[in-house]
Every structure is written in C-alpha cells, then in structure tokens.
Amino acid sequence: MHPSLSLEKSKIKILLLEGVDPSAVETLKNAGYTNVEYDKKAYDGQELLDKIENVHFLGIRSRTHLTREVLQHAKRLVGVGCFCIGTNQVDLDAAAELGIPVFNAPFSNTRSVAELVTGEYLQLLRDVPARNALLHRGGWKKAAKGCFEARGKTLGIIGYGHIGTQVGIIAESLGLNVVYYDIENKLSLGNAKQLASLDELFAAADIVTLHVPETELTHGMINADAFAKMKNGVFFVNASRGTVVEIDALCEALKSGKVSGAAVDVFPKEPAANGEEFVSPLREFDNVILTPHIGASTEEAQCNIGIEVAQKLALYSDNGSTLTAVNFPEVSLPAKREGVSRLLHVHKNVPGVMRQINEVFASKDINVAAQYLQTTGDVGYVVMDIHSETPEEIVPLLKQIPATLKCRILY
Numbered sequence: 001m002h003p004s005l006s007l008e009k010s011k012i013k014i015l016l017l018e019g020v021d022p023s024a025v026e027t028l029k030n031a032g033y034t035n036v037e038y039d040k041k042a043y044d045g046q047e048l049l050d051k052i053e054n055v056h057f058l059g060i061r062s063r064t065h066l067t068r069e070v071l072q073h074a075k076r077l078v079g080v081g082c083f084c085i086g087t088n089q090v091d092l093d094a095a096a097e098l099g100i101p102v103f104n105a106p107f108s109n110t111r112s113v114a115e116l117v118t119g120e121y122l123q124l125l126r127d128v129p130a131r132n133a134l135l136h137r138g139g140w141k142k143a144a145k146g147c148f149e150a151r152g153k154t155l156g157i158i159g160y161g162h163i164g165t166q167v168g169i170i171a172e173s174l175g176l177n178v179v180y181y182d183i184e185n186k187l188s189l190g191n192a193k194q195l196a197s198l199d200e201l202f203a204a205a206d207i208v209t210l211h212v213p214e215t216e217l218t219h220g221m222i223n224a225d226a227f228a229k230m231k232n233g234v235f236f237v238n239a240s241r242g243t244v245v246e247i248d249a250l251c252e253a254l255k256s257g258k259v260s261g262a263a264v265d266v267f268p269k270e271p272a273a274n275g276e277e278f279v280s281p282l283r284e285f286d287n288v289i290l291t292p293h294i295g296a297s298t299e300e301a302q303c304n305i306g307i308e309v310a311q312k313l314a315l316y317s318d319n320g321s322t323l324t325a326v327n328f329p330e331v332s333l334p335a336k337r338e339g340v341s342r343l344l345h346v347h348k349n350v351p352g353v354m355r356q357i358n359e360v361f362a363s364k365d366i367n368v369a370a371q372y373l374q375t376t377g378d379v380g381y382v383v384m385d386i387h388s389e390t391p392e393e394i395v396p397l398l399k400q401i402p403a404t405l406k407c408r409i410l411y
C-alpha cells in the first residue's frame, strides 16, 4: 500500500470555536491531532467563511450557523462537531449531501440544564428575583403573598426527552406533580403523566417548562394564544431555544400578571461573545430571571462534552466510524487492518450504486476485503477495505458514478 496516502495527523486542520472546553484540545492532541486552532468567539458572515475555508474538522457550540452556503464554502471540511446537544444551528441535510457527518453530545449536559431549571422555578415560586432586585436598590418587602411552596404544585413539561425526564424526576423528589406533553408516546418516569394535548397541559400546570428542540413545529409554539390558555399567575421557564417563545407575547403576559414570573436562558438573538450588549425587552422585568444561555455551562458538563465530541471526531478521522452522527448513516468500523486501503464513499441512496462501485473494482481486478454499508433516507455511506497498490487511481472512477456525493481515501 502507498505509505503516504493518509494525510499526516499533524496536517489535519481542526478549528474549535466558541470556547469549547480545553478537554477537547487535550483529547484531540492525545489522539495525535496537534494542528488545533482554538478560538473563544462565534463568527458569522465573511469572517466565518474565511475562518473555515481550509479546515478539515470544525467544532462549534450553539451560536455558529452552518448554513448550506457556509458548508459549501468549506471545501475541505470532512466533519463537524457540535459541542452541545442542539444541532439546529447546522443545516444537517446540506451537510449530509456534502458528505459531512455532524456529531454532538446528546446527554453530557442534560443534568446541568435540569438542575438550573429546577433552581429557577423554586426561586420563581418564592418571588426571589423581584425581591432580590428590590433589595439591591435599597428596598425591603417581607411578605408571604405571592410566594409558594413547590410541594403539591403541578409542573408541566413540554418535551419529555432527556432533559424533560430529568426535570421531571427531580420535581417528583421535591413533591411536585408532573404532567407532560410530547409529540411522541413516552415512557413516564415515576408518577409523571403524559397528557394528550398542549391545551390540557396549559390548563393543569402551575409551572410550565420547555424542553423541545427548535423545529418548524416548535417555532413560536408559545405565543399569545398559548399564554391565554395557561393558569392565571403561572410560572414559566424556557431553557430550550429562543425561537420557541414569542418574546412580545411573554412580555404582555408578564405585564398583565398572567405570568407571575419567568426564567429565560435562551433568546431569539444572543450576543456573539461575552461583553457584547444583551438586547431584549425582558430586561425591564424584575420578576424574570435572565441567564446568558448557561443551561449547559457547568465545568462537569463542558469537560465531558469536550471529551465526548472530540473522541467522535478523532474516531471518524482515524477509521471512518460515524456511530452516533446526527445526520448520517451510522457505520461502526474495526480498526485499520494491515495491507488494505480504506475508501469512504458517500452517495445518494438510489438503487444500483453498490453494483456500480463493485463493477469499478472488478474492472481493475481489485479484491475487496470488506464493505460496510449503511443508508438513511437520502444518503448512503459505504466504507471499503480493498487490496490495491494504487487506490488513488480508483477514487476518480468512483467519483464518476452519478450518485456519488463524496469519495476519498482514508488510508
């Protein structure tokens, strides 16, 4: 086998943006990837295009938007790591079509979000945000009115996934009743009760907390209509995505007293870096806890995420494994075998592609040692170990297959 086909690890350019945890850099370095650029900022526009032009792997958090145009511009990009749970900031279909798997950390920060949310609604129930603000201004208000125990109250969870279930079990241990609404049928933990509609949840909940992803369905899901259906004096928490709530409707609900207090961690528009001004009509409300998208920002969560996502990128780079990719067929692969070359082929999932690939090998008298294929709806990913002295001559032939999206030699 040609010894120099693999790009040396030190030449593989990795760019980590948005101040991902240093554990990511260390994990990559321990895996042999030394060419790692680390940056605390989130970029957009031309600056982002310039930054990612030559990188092979890109690590981001929630604020870097990888649209189709941005991804198309990054000609050398082979993998993206979202060092977070949400992947709505990436055009996942475009990435798949460009042969770029996207990885995330689906539950390394789950508990951190659940604990923040729990602490927040407990504070809201006791009117702590407004009293705290008052005392900072020299005021004093010792009164029980408008302050409640959590015990016996009903928590309504919208989106009963990883975070929603954790929020639910903590709530039950505090003596709350838990109801939830989810578009999927879910296994209820503890005594939590799944409700058939959002309206039922709004009617039942003393506290409403959101744990849905950003999708077309959840965009603007909490609007004036939704607030109108909630109980008078409800407490409201959003640590999901800013676009799920219409902020003007929340402001109106706060002004009218429909909502007694709120905690908001995520916003339709968030500053790109620390120090930039945070602009929001919610700033005027003392009874609103505002946090700068820190649901996931604990040392434990960030360290674990850094390791988890960096390991996924390194594994994909080392052997082509796409296990747990969020947009891509998942192929789990054995380590490199002696004497074979490994080719990666991403293609449109249409009939006949494997036949055409194998015809190429047959025409060159190449022995195929192993083929690992998986497909999702639109995309197929096949990893092939072949016996060939000159695998680089095969790649252009495989690229000529009309359904090919990407083809490269791994080693």
Ligand SMILES: NC(=O)C1=CN([C@@H]2O[C@H](COP(=O)(O)OP(=O)(O)OC[C@H]3O[C@@H](n4cnc5c(N)ncnc54)[C@H](O)[C@@H]3O)[C@@H](O)[C@H]2O)C=CC1
Binding pocket: 085, 086, 087, 106, 107, 109, 110, 113, 158, 159, 160, 161, 162, 163, 164, 181, 182, 183, 184, 211, 212, 213, 214, 215, 217, 218, 239, 240, 241, 265, 266, 293, 294, 295, 296, 297
């Ligand atoms: N504030 C922060 O720092 C963080 C925010 N997040 C946000 O929280 C979201 C949820 O995270 P996980 O619980 O890990 O996700 P998950 O995927 O485990 O759970 C989401 C749940 O929402 C449900 N769902 C989807 N669309 C729905 C709809 N229209 N109505 C009702 N339910 C719906 C799904 O069926 C699923 O059960 C993430 O997508 C992310 O946007 C996640 C981590 C940190």
Ligand SMILES: O=C(O)CCC(=O)C(=O)O
Binding pocket: 061, 062, 083, 084, 085, 086, 087, 109, 293, 294, 296, 297
């Ligand atoms: O703090 C971050 O990196 C973003 C956290 C988040 O929203 C997520 O994990 O989806």
